[in-house]
Amino acid sequence: xxxxxxxxxxxxxxxxxxxxxxxxxxxDQDEDGRVALLPGGxxxxxxxxxxxxxxxxxxxxxxxx
Amino acid sequence: MASIDTAAHPxxxxxxxxxxxxxxxxxxxxxxxxxxxxRITLWNGETAWIALSYEAVRAVFKxxxxxxxxxxxxxFPTINxxxxxxxxxxxxxxxxxxxxxxxxxxxxxxxxxxxxESLRPEAERIVAGLLDAMAAAADPVDLIAALAAxxxxxxxxxxxxxxxxDATFFAECLDVRFTPASAAEAVYGADDRLRxxxxxxxxxxxxxPCGDLSSRLVTGSVLTGKLSAEDAAALLHVLLIGGFxxxxxxxxxxxxxxxGHPQQLAELMAAPALWRGAVQxxxxxxxxxxxxxxxxxxxxxxxxxxxxxGEGVLVLLGSANRDPDVFVDPDRFDIHRRDLPHVAxxxxxxxxxxxxxxxxxxxxxxxxxxxxxxxLSLAAPVEELRFREDRxxxxxxxxxxxxxP
Numbered sequence: 001x002x003x004x005x006x007x008x009x010x011x012x013x014x015x016x017x018x019x020x021x022x023x024x025x026x027x028d029q030d031e032d033g034r035v036a037l038l039p040g041g042x043x044x045x046x047x048x049x050x051x052x053x054x055x056x057x058x059x060x061x062x063x064x065x
Numbered sequence: 066m067a068s069i070d071t072a073a074h075p076x077x078x079x080x081x082x083x084x085x086x087x088x089x090x091x092x093x094x095x096x097x098x099x100x101x102x103x104r105i106t107l108w109n110g111e112t113a114w115i116a117l118s119y120e121a122v123r124a125v126f127k128x129x130x131x132x133x134x135x136x137x138x139x140x141f142p143t144i145n146x147x148x149x150x151x152x153x154x155x156x157x158x159x160x161x162x163x164x165x166x167x168x169x170x171x172x173x174x175x176x177x178x179x180x181x182e183s184l185r186p187e188a189e190r191i192v193a194g195l196l197d198a199m200a201a202a203a204d205p206v207d208l209i210a211a212l213a214a215x216x217x218x219x220x221x222x223x224x225x226x227x228x229x230x231d232a233t234f235f236a237e238c239l240d241v242r243f244t245p246a247s248a249a250e251a252v253y254g255a256d257d258r259l260r261x262x263x264x265x266x267x268x269x270x271x272x273x274p275c276g277d278l279s280s281r282l283v284t285g286s287v288l289t290g291k292l293s294a295e296d297a298a299a300l301l302h303v304l305l306i307g308g309f310x311x312x313x314x315x316x317x318x319x320x321x322x323x324x325g326h327p328q329q330l331a332e333l334m335a336a337p338a339l340w341r342g343a344v345q346x347x348x349x350x351x352x353x354x355x356x357x358x359x360x361x362x363x364x365x366x367x368x369x370x371x372x373x374x375g376e377g378v379l380v381l382l383g384s385a386n387r388d389p390d391v392f393v394d395p396d397r398f399d400i401h402r403r404d405l406p407h408v409a410x411x412x413x414x415x416x417x418x419x420x421x422x423x424x425x426x427x428x429x430x431x432x433x434x435x436x437x438x439x440x441l442s443l444a445a446p447v448e449e450l451r452f453r454e455d456r457x458x459x460x461x462x463x464x465x466x467x468x469x470p
Contacts, residue, residue, distance in 0.1 A: 014169065016416050017178040018406070021424070033173035048403075056406030058416035060127070 004064050006043045006050065010034045012061040019062060023049035035061060075104040075112055078144075078379065080355060080454045086447055087322060087351065088396055089383035090454075093117060097384055101368040105379075109149065113142040113377035114370075119408070121368045122385035125378055126357075126412035131365045132378060133161050134415060138360035142377030144457060145245035150252035156303040158415055168300055169418065171286045175224075175278050181421035184224070188429040191219045196437045205444035205465035209317055213464065216430050217312035220422070221305060226277020227266065234262070239309055245455050259305070263298035278304075308419045314353040314460030315423065316430050321450070321464070322351060322398055323431065324443055329400050334435060343400040344427045349407035350398050352383040356457045357411060382408050383459075438468040 006026070015033030019026075026041040026049070043050045043064065054062045083091035096103050101118035116122045125132045135141070136159050143149040157168055174180070192212075199211045218232040241247050241255040266279055271287060271294070274280035279301055286292040292300075323330045323343075333339050357380040361372045372378065385408050387395040392404045410417035417423070435441060443450075444465035452461055 014414055014416065015173040015176070016410075017176070017421050020178045021421075022406075029177045029179065031174060031177075032170075033177045052403075052406065058126075058412045059414060 003044070006037065007063045007065075008035045008037060009061040010036075012059050014059050014061075016058050018056050018058065019053035022053040022056060026050055027053060075106050078105040078107060078113075078115060080144075080456075080459075082452060082454050082459075084448065085396075086450060086452050087318065087325075089352070089355070089381070089387060093381065093384040094387075097388065100370070102370045102372070102378075107142055107377075108145055109143070111142065111377070113140075113379055114372060115379045115381055116367070117381055117384045118368065119385040119388035119391040119405075121370075122380050122382065122408055123412050124367045125359055125380050126408070126415070128365065128367075129161065129414050131361060131363045132359035133362055134159050134165070134359060135161050136358070138362060140375040140377045141360040142358050142379055144356055144358070144379070145455060146249070147243060147245050147247040147252050148457070150247070150249035156299055156306070157418070158303065158307075162414065165414065168292070168296060169414075171292055171297075172278075172282060172300055172304065172418065175281070176418050176421055178421045181425050184220075185425055185429060187223060188216075188220055188426055189433070191223075192216060192430050192433045196433060199438075199468060202468075204467040204469055206468055208320060208464040208466045209313065209462065212430065212434065213313045213316035213320075216316060216426055217308050220426060221308050224278055224422070225266075225301060225304060226270075226275065226279045231262075235259075235305055235309065239306065242306075243310065243456055243458070259302055260298065263301045263305075264294070266301060267294045267298045304419065307417065308422055310458050310460070311353050312423050312426055314458060315347070315351060315427060317461055317464045318351040318353065318459075319347040319427060319431055320434065320441075320466070321443065321447060322347060323435070324441065325447065326398050329398070330435065333400065333432070334439075337432060339400055340428050340432055342402070344424055344431075345407070346398065346400050346402050347427065347431075348409040348423075349386045349392070349402075352386045352407070352409045353458050353460060354409065354411075355383050355459050356381060357415075382411070440468065440470045442467050 013034045020029055023046050025046050026043050028036045028038045030036045054064050097117040101121040102114050102116050104112055105115050106112055116125050195212050195215055199206055219229055222229045222232055238255040238259050241251050267283055270280045270283040274284050282297050287294050287297045333343055359378045361374055361376050363374050365372050389395050410420045444467050450461050
């Protein structure tokens with residue numbers, strides 16, 4: 001089994017901040033408000049939260065597969 | 066299905082609630098169990114679709130290319146007279162890309178979660194002041210006037226950088242604007258007064274920037290030529306509208322909900338870390354925005370139902386938030402819930418820009434209220450509260466409470 005890759009699409013992101021609120025150890029917002037991955041963040045360690053963040057992204061700008 | 070969809074005179078859309086005032090209209094449950102989307106007759110005799118299931122609601126919201134927000138789009142549905150009269154207002158939620166994208170981007174950085182969270186001490190100060198003032202009042206106290214209305218009104222003034230005294234003017238205009246029976250001229254008048262207010266604000270900040278959100282918008286977007294002064298004024302206008310009544314009603318109805326679930330309230334008071342999940346569940350359960358509007362511009366299938374170009378869709382957020390296919394025992398209020406995310410703030414590109422503000426204000430106001438007044442109780446039973454059900458934002462105009470045993 002290969003590890004899942006966490007992907008973000010900053011062009012699609014509308015800066016709702018959902019992911020940052022749900023999984024703050026993995027996601028961040030840059031100074032423009034768009035999604036960024038926190039350096040050193042471990043999605044597997046917060047798997048349940050990351051899954052909710054991906055499912056809840058209003059514009060489908062996140063994926064984990 | 067054909068018998069529902071092709072009926073010449075579908076049932077009218079009623080937003081009237083049953084005995085359980087905090088639940089969406091009881092007939093939504095039956096309708097949702099029959100089909101995820103359904104044809105209904107609007108207040109003006111036109112017909113439109115309603116999206117009832119979580120899946121249908123999210124699908125319509127997400128497909129902003131086919132389901133447009135601009136009220137001038139053919140088939141765009143309205144829910145009452147005032148709503149119809151304001152069709153011409155080009156505010157952010159009523160715009161489509163690319164205009165919408167440029168405007169939203171101009172203020173996006175103001176609503177970064179961390180930035181809003183950094184304003185928490187300001188909110189705590191506002192709330193503490195209002196709770197202090199309540200102590201001098203005799204029971205029963207109207208929680209709307211004493212707390213639920215002034216918290217978002219004061220915070221919004223602070224955020225925009227306008228005098229707190231202007232909150233009264235805003236409230237007057239918005240009341241006319243959103244009262245369902247308001248005559249067209251009154252709605253135009255209220256919109257116009259607000260438009261002029263924000264036009265003057267933009268001009269004042271252009272002449273003399275002073276480090277508030279309005280100034281940053283003007284210096285960052287208007288003076289650089291990215292936005293017109295008119296666009297900037299419209300943006301400030303919508304930032305005002307977006308948080309005023311919605312947050313007010315969320316504070317009021319969250320209080321009612323928590324008082325109705327004393328065991329969970331006790332848990333929250335004993336373990337404040339639970340408030341985060343509680344706010345999320347309150348947003349799902351109360352869901353003050355009942356209806357959003359879209360117009361279809363290209364034949365599209367949603368949950369197996371063909372929606373044709375030129376047809377309107379009313380998106381019923383509260384119904385989606387009680388969909389049993391997504392939320393276990395959906396009518397139960399449960400602060401420990403770990404279901405999929407609710408759609409109380411919408412979904413897709415128009416999802417509420419101010420949601421970090423709403424969450425922050427709720428998570429400051431509610432614990433402070435119940436800590437300061439542990440004996441808080443409703444002065445009248447929930448059944449006797451007068452709910453305004455006929456507008457897109459549900460709520461109560463008064464909430465009498467007792468703060469003493």
